[in-house]
Amino acid sequence: MAKTDIGPPDYRQMLPPVVQRNYGRWRFHEIVRPGVLRHVSENGEELYTVRVGSPRLLDTDAIREICDLADRYCDGYLRFTSRHNIEFLVSDQSKLEPLLQELWKREWPVGGTGNSISNIVHTQGWIHCHTPATDASGIVKAVMDDLYDHFTHMDLPAKLRISMACCLNMCGAVHCSDIAILGIHRKPPYVDKELVSKICEIPTVVAACPTGAIRPNPKEKTVEINEERCMYCGNCYTMCPAIKIMNPETDGVAIFVGGKVSNARTAPMFSRLAIPFLPNNPPRWPEVVEAVHNIVQVWIDHAQKGERMGEWIERIGWERFFQLTGIPFTEKHIDDFIFSVPTFRSTTMFRW
Amino acid sequence: MAKTDIGPPDYRQMLPPVVQRNYGRWRFHEIVRPGVLRHVSENGEELYTVRVGSPRLLDTDAIREICDLADRYCDGYLRFTSRHNIEFLVSDQSKLEPLLQELWKREWPVGGTGNSISNIVHTQGWIHCHTPATDASGIVKAVMDDLYDHFTHMDLPAKLRISMACCLNMCGAVHCSDIAILGIHRKPPYVDKELVSKICEIPTVVAACPTGAIRPNPKEKTVEINEERCMYCGNCYTMCPAIKIMNPETDGVAIFVGGKVSNARTAPMFSRLAIPFLPNNPPRWPEVVEAVHNIVQVWIDHAQKGERMGEWIERIGWERFFQLTGIPFTEKHIDDFIFSVPTFRSTTMFRW
Amino acid sequence: MANSKTPRLDELEKGRWPSFVKIMKRAAVKKPAAGDLLKQLELSYEEKVGHWKHGGIVGVRGYGGGVIGRYSDRPDRFPNVKEFHTFRVNQPSGWFYTSSALRQLCDIWDKYGSGLTNFHGATGDIILLGAPTENLQPCFDELSEHGFDLGGSGSDLRTPSACVGPARCEYACVDTLDLCHTITQEFQNELHRPMWPYKFKIKISGCPNDCVASIARSDLSVIGTWRDSIQVDPQAVAAYADQGLDIQGEICGKCPTRALSWHPERKELEIRREECVRCMHCINKMPKALRPGRERGATLLIGGKATMKESAFLGWVIVPFMKMEPPYTELLDLLRRIFNWWDERAKNRERIGELIYRLGMRAFLHDVGLPPVPQMVARPRANPYYYWRPEEVRSNG
Amino acid sequence: MANSKTPRLDELEKGRWPSFVKIMKRAAVKKPAAGDLLKQLELSYEEKVGHWKHGGIVGVRGYGGGVIGRYSDRPDRFPNVKEFHTFRVNQPSGWFYTSSALRQLCDIWDKYGSGLTNFHGATGDIILLGAPTENLQPCFDELSEHGFDLGGSGSDLRTPSACVGPARCEYACVDTLDLCHTITQEFQNELHRPMWPYKFKIKISGCPNDCVASIARSDLSVIGTWRDSIQVDPQAVAAYADQGLDIQGEICGKCPTRALSWHPERKELEIRREECVRCMHCINKMPKALRPGRERGATLLIGGKATMKESAFLGWVIVPFMKMEPPYTELLDLLRRIFNWWDERAKNRERIGELIYRLGMRAFLHDVGLPPVPQMVARPRANPYYYWRPEEVRSNG
Numbered sequence A, B: 001m002a003k004t005d006i007g008p009p010d011y012r013q014m015l016p017p018v019v020q021r022n023y024g025r026w027r028f029h030e031i032v033r034p035g036v037l038r039h040v041s042e043n044g045e046e047l048y049t050v051r052v053g054s055p056r057l058l059d060t061d062a063i064r065e066i067c068d069l070a071d072r073y074c075d076g077y078l079r080f081t082s083r084h085n086i087e088f089l090v091s092d093q094s095k096l097e098p099l100l101q102e103l104w105k106r107e108w109p110v111g112g113t114g115n116s117i118s119n120i121v122h123t124q125g126w127i128h129c130h131t132p133a134t135d136a137s138g139i140v141k142a143v144m145d146d147l148y149d150h151f152t153h154m155d156l157p158a159k160l161r162i163s164m165a166c167c168l169n170m171c172g173a174v175h176c177s178d179i180a181i182l183g184i185h186r187k188p189p190y191v192d193k194e195l196v197s198k199i200c201e202i203p204t205v206v207a208a209c210p211t212g213a214i215r216p217n218p219k220e221k222t223v224e225i226n227e228e229r230c231m232y233c234g235n236c237y238t239m240c241p242a243i244k245i246m247n248p249e250t251d252g253v254a255i256f257v258g259g260k261v262s263n264a265r266t267a268p269m270f271s272r273l274a275i276p277f278l279p280n281n282p283p284r285w286p287e288v289v290e291a292v293h294n295i296v297q298v299w300i301d302h303a304q305k306g307e308r309m310g311e312w313i314e315r316i317g318w319e320r321f322f323q324l325t326g327i328p329f330t331e332k333h334i335d336d337f338i339f340s341v342p343t344f345r346s347t348t349m350f351r352w
Numbered sequence C, D: 001m002a003n004s005k006t007p008r009l010d011e012l013e014k015g016r017w018p019s020f021v022k023i024m025k026r027a028a029v030k031k032p033a034a035g036d037l038l039k040q041l042e043l044s045y046e047e048k049v050g051h052w053k054h055g056g057i058v059g060v061r062g063y064g065g066g067v068i069g070r071y072s073d074r075p076d077r078f079p080n081v082k083e084f085h086t087f088r089v090n091q092p093s094g095w096f097y098t099s100s101a102l103r104q105l106c107d108i109w110d111k112y113g114s115g116l117t118n119f120h121g122a123t124g125d126i127i128l129l130g131a132p133t134e135n136l137q138p139c140f141d142e143l144s145e146h147g148f149d150l151g152g153s154g155s156d157l158r159t160p161s162a163c164v165g166p167a168r169c170e171y172a173c174v175d176t177l178d179l180c181h182t183i184t185q186e187f188q189n190e191l192h193r194p195m196w197p198y199k200f201k202i203k204i205s206g207c208p209n210d211c212v213a214s215i216a217r218s219d220l221s222v223i224g225t226w227r228d229s230i231q232v233d234p235q236a237v238a239a240y241a242d243q244g245l246d247i248q249g250e251i252c253g254k255c256p257t258r259a260l261s262w263h264p265e266r267k268e269l270e271i272r273r274e275e276c277v278r279c280m281h282c283i284n285k286m287p288k289a290l291r292p293g294r295e296r297g298a299t300l301l302i303g304g305k306a307t308m309k310e311s312a313f314l315g316w317v318i319v320p321f322m323k324m325e326p327p328y329t330e331l332l333d334l335l336r337r338i339f340n341w342w343d344e345r346a347k348n349r350e351r352i353g354e355l356i357y358r359l360g361m362r363a364f365l366h367d368v369g370l371p372p373v374p375q376m377v378a379r380p381r382a383n384p385y386y387y388w389r390p391e392e393v394r395s396n397g
Ligand code: SRM
Pocket: A029, A031, A037, A080, A081, A082, A083, A084, A085, A112, A113, A114, A115, A118, A119, A121, A159, A161, A173, A176, A177, A178, A259, A260, A261, A262, A263, A264, A308, D094, D162, D163, D164, D165, D168, D169, D170, D171, D209, D210, D211, D212, D213, D284, D285
């Protein structure tokens, strides 16, 4: 029988020798060119990192391909980033240019450093999940095709972090991204009453609803949904497969903006609702691509140097953001959940 | 029978002629000296206002006294301010100095303008209310005696607005004052069960509790209080006299700080808990006087010119405020009511 | 002093701030009620506890509000304050008085009451402090005869109040006094006859300095503002500079949106109108040089209130700009819709702010017919829990 | 193309960003499961709806988590993805690999699974995407044999992750990789056997840049920081200035607390240590000249999570500073106390942040033994609803 609880492989076995020698002794870094970092250690040793955009969904051939490259240029060492990019760790400067050449030939994009867009953190969508309101990989591909040049050029006012989650569970840091693309449902789920009584625990289902929209119906051993209160989150479905939330007609995508995670300059911020709904329009979701493009472009045109999306918006005010982007402001933008009150405008200070 | 619904006297009858002539045509003002404003209208007419500190509780003799003064120096016109000061409206400049002389002789304090402390907005306390946790007039008198020179001199970094409310109902703008003095109870109320069943509507009482601490006891037609959840607000007492909240042993005073109302520079802000409890120590509440004095002095010593209390604290950080004032930080300072989450520190940015 | 019956209160005769104890003592000479009040207060100071019973329902004919009933819990010791009810008398807009009007009040109050008053109560009323039940009606009759009427109490409209406004302030963007008077007159019934779920307060400030603290203390707050550019008198600006005002540091440096630039060479102050959020700071500091714009009106905010029971709220913008000119039809109509909406939906003792919190701003705006605009929020929602009206989903689907 | 079975997906082969469709097509050549996945995805693109059934419970012996069960709802058309479960394989700290380790994984996955993977999942695991039920155990056996183990899923500790930290970053204030590895090893049981009310996530960043987004995505976030002054290399500062960096505007002007002053005459950067809130901005912009201080440790934050069901939370500071040195006893002990506290009190599917919200930070701090400090709050409470322990009231009374 297999050993259990051995835990992951020890990272120390995975570190390239240059890292082992300089572990904790890095002195500074610079961005040599988009996608290429140069870290210098206390004793002057150098490590070049080449960051490569990845679709995250890789087959074993793709992994073997990057292993080949790592063997050839990096003594067999590489890593992945927290945003799912690949990083080649080049300790021999003379191998840097050849690696870049080869990546270029193989059409692996190099970039994502400094003031660029990095990879879109995303989720399973129709590829592997049971609750999605949209696909993830397809939208990501379409949006990254559109923003490609901002990955390979560091021409943005600041870092741009886009994330994508295919349902309100928000697997990823969608709730704190410069731009978040979020799959949403828009109709209360359909309750298969008979099935509920057979396969679901009623109290758990009732408790799952964030808005208290679910009432037990003890007589028929099922539940009823108050359609006025339901906000289509799908949490009931997670607890009970007999409550169907997916709806090909009405599911789609929402866009949130202005989140950030780092503590640099300003505290971390949540992403906030910009566009309540865009249709699911596979395979390339043109409305979503266009909407993201527009927001990015308006930010580029108006932000000051170094200003993250949310910092820019907070400086100019949300009212101005809606004006500049041409996005209509609706009742949906006004919070009405638990912590709504602190989001209301309790001052006469605002722009026209 | 008396006429009803006639409404208040028409304010137009109460306006001095100089105001009638220049209504809506004032051009600018200046503070001639503490407590004396000079407003100049478009056509050059002047109006001098002399602001006089009032204990608010006035007997008819006191009112007649100020009427006499108004007759003598202001053609019989005067007004009161939103903070309950008296304002003499002097249209004849030659009467200004004599009025000031007479006020000085009669020991009416002149001040409260510009960067000074104005009157303490306050409430009934033991003089007329049924729910107080402390007295109002006595504390106000003691604190104003202490801060008197800041009323008559404009020597503060900015305006200082202190308010006082004798219970959590907070009659006044205590929740948005630079310093708020608040009467608090600290023990769950005593339920006179028999009486409850006779004189109170149980559902109303249960609904009155902000923290859901009250359970109906239908059998005995009374209610029970969960002492772990009760926050001693007294709202149940308001609904039901059989639930006694006043307690001479444990009632006292809390201090909140950093609120403001105006939209100038920064949005309006709530006052926030600084000192959870000070004892009721009549007649002069030395602990309260001392605590307020300390906070004011630390603010004077550290604030920049023009910085209201809350603006100063927000700039230096609350952690620094507690440090500078020497006020201990306790678990009570951490919000645990409905909107607690947005008050938590969701960033690594803070001072040691 | 050794013989004083109020040794504790006597301590409060000391000090430089006017002493309410001295005042009460003076009143006590004339009025037994004032005397007993003083003694009962001394007892409270001794025992550290109040001696008033839970308020009872008393009033005057035809009204449900305007009088706060109050009974001593020690009528044995303080028979003259056995009944000690207060009147809330509606103040004239802006708290302006002639001495003759005040003397009239004094005469009436000496006749029927304790001779003690509050000028004014925290809501704005004249508080006549302490009369026995039997005197309520005659006192009211006489007040009414002399042109005074009661304010609100209980679950009704409360006495509106307003800052001094155009009567003496160069910043006033709306006629606060007239508006306050108009609203008060318009809703006399709502003011005098409690029939709502709870209280409703209205306060009016002429500009964003908000000198009646309306944003904090009124369910519906009206705050004057303007839509065009601040008016600048360039010469007066230069004069301030010449007098040594640090325009860069104290004015531009504290403008919340950095809408101001100071050009010291030219002694010119530049205002980027579209960045100005009308906070009043620069105007406050340079009243001779700067004034609010010409296109004036008011911002309306809803929901302000104290802490009971779902937290204190500061008012929330619901109308960024409304012209405010007599007869104020738009505002009065909106007020009526708001009253109705709240009246029909609120639970007992639920302020409108709490109701909006419970039902959602969306429901409120929709039902009273106000269009959502970004000025209503500091920032949009961060959560994805928003409602789709069935008809919307059909059309987009 | 006209004959393509996946005309919609084919559109996603276009464009410059690497195409997941190309990858799936290549895998499909070797693996029928990958082929059916492609086709089922095409159907989803056609119908705009997912085709996976609600997850089922599958797993490997001895574990309760680590495998996500997944079944096609069209096994008739896509029999090869009838069962298509994923493994969550615990990544090495910092996502470092040797090519040989990766090749080993590929070999195993070609043998038992679809050949498709995610490098990595959003929590940080290696995701092996799609295997039939019967292959789960043998696949796991082989993974284990080659030194890999599963990560978390279900109501257990989730796979901790960490930024690259000291391995390649000059900013790291704690050894993120070692700490991540230590925690993962320490809590193997909690990671593999779901027995808690819900999931619990831990993420570790070496400095406040928070490159693993720990504050947003982990119930317990560990973020490196320091307590003394930023280390300054004055010559390197001057060099930046000489190279034309606008130190006043870009560095000092964006310091959130104005803790920095630039003296251009002397080319000197002054840091007021007590004002610095360690936001990293100046260090980020001048990495050759500035470095975190020497007295290093971490800030701990609790409660970060996504939106379900009581709103998304960003983590809340609970320990402003803790030294982080092996064997990390203080942290591990605290973690145990936190796990227990939550485990004993939480409702089903209640994240710790929600539990703290429900019971109050006071209760949490008290029970796990953390002293309240002002660093925990952005600002103190504005409401007066605070609790007095009976013993306190006695002593103060
Ligand atoms: C490799 C990686 C860590 C890892 O363990 O994988 C990493 C590495 C570095 N980060 Fe990061 N960050 C990485 C994810 C993040 C994240 C997390 C995320 O995006 O999900 C954040 C928080 C993002 C946010 O705020 O929303 C992050 C916020 C930063 C910041 C602060 C940026 C800001 O100004 O707000 C810096 C500082 C800077 O860039 O000046 C930084 C700086 C750096 C430095 C310069 C640190 C160093 O000295 O080595 C590294 C190169 C940065 C670059 O790309 O230009 N790193 N960094 C991650 C690369 C992800 C990728 O593929 O793009």
